């Protein structure tokens with residue numbers, strides 16, 4: 540493990556942060572209709588940015604995650620570049636730091652790789668029994684506190700974690716997978732053990748998310764990247780209970796610890812159709828993230844009390860200025876349709892930005908959102 544040279548675990552977390560200058564995303568997340576849509580993009584600190592690639596050329600992926608000064612630097616890169624255009628920062632880290640905290644080895648070369656995945660439930664014995672989240676993941680908290688100061692109040696800082704189902708899938712598959720055959724074998728062959736492990740992961744996520752708020756995170760997002768690989772019934776049986784557990788417990792713990800009641804975002808990729816969304820809407824998240832395979836008008840009735848986030852196809856950013864402008868115009872018109880009830884909307888892509896996008900095209904995406912998400916700009 541790389542020892543973070545600039546982080547003293549004994550150092551108290553300072554929470555005297557600079558005052559926030561832009562609260563657009565916080566208002567939208569709470570369900571308010573805003574003067575224009577706040578906008579950020581998933582993976583906005585990433586390989587499409589030359590300044591990120593320059594840092595990556597010098598440091599390993601998890602070394603950046605574990606070194607607060609580096610994590611802070613790459614989190615700030617897109618904020619600096621797009622100042623005045625982007626409305627939130629997301630802390631640089633990865634969802635796979637939680638399996639690491641549970642005692643699993645995870646490499647990134649360049650995709651995630653677990654040298655010793657969980658083959659059968661007997662392997663659960665290899666996991667750390669009690670995870671001291673502050674000890675294992677305190678470097679994320681230190682990075683958040685440092686970044687909150689570094690942001691100087693320009694935009695709010697988002698903390699995040701992976702959802703238990705997506706994390707279990709990585710821990711069992713040992714990396715990415717097209718079919719999730721091993722992870723699904725677990726769910727269907729060992730449902731009891733799977734549910735127990737999902738609940739155990741959820742408990743760690745709760746400590747991790749509460750710690751991130753304590754350190755300075757102003758919104759939280761849970762990424763369930765593989766939610767849509769489950770049938771609606773299996774989603775409801777396996778993925779949803781730990782997602783509910785996370786939202787309910789995080790809110791209770793924040794209140795107990797007198798921490799800010801930050802908005803919670805759930806991005807359950809692929810779990811987009813009304814049947815999934817009406818289930819997801821029963822969990823206590825403020826915002827539901829959408830991928831690009833659904834029209835907002837079709838889901839408003841399934842989740843009437845939720846703000847929405849999304850949902851331009853990230854590949855549109857490869858299509859040039861006209862394709863981006865057309866896509867954003869249409870996205871704004873559908874999220875802001877006159878006959879839809881006014882409700883919070885956070886503009887975003889429908890999944891993470893991909894390597895190879897021209898950073899100037901992302902700038903154009905932001906500019907188009909600023910232009911077309913103003914209600915009066917629409918026909």
Ligand SMILES: Cc1c2[nH]c(c1CCC(=O)O)Cc1[nH]c(c(CCC(=O)O)c1C)Cc1[nH]c(c(CCC(=O)O)c1C)Cc1[nH]c(c(C)c1CCC(=O)O)C2
Pocket residue numbers: 580581582583584585586595600629630631632633634635647649650651699715762764891
């Ligand atoms: C599934 C998942 C992972 N990580 C994450 C998810 C959920 C979102 C999603 O579905 O995309 C979440 C994530 N990963 C990263 C962030 C940082 C914050 C941000 O800018 O959004 C966040 C929020 C950095 C990263 N995480 C990773 C990179 C690129 C790796 C590199 O720098 O070499 C970055 C910037 C690597 C990573 N990490 C992961 C994969 C599958 C990969 C490799 C493939 C890929 O890049 O998409 C696991």
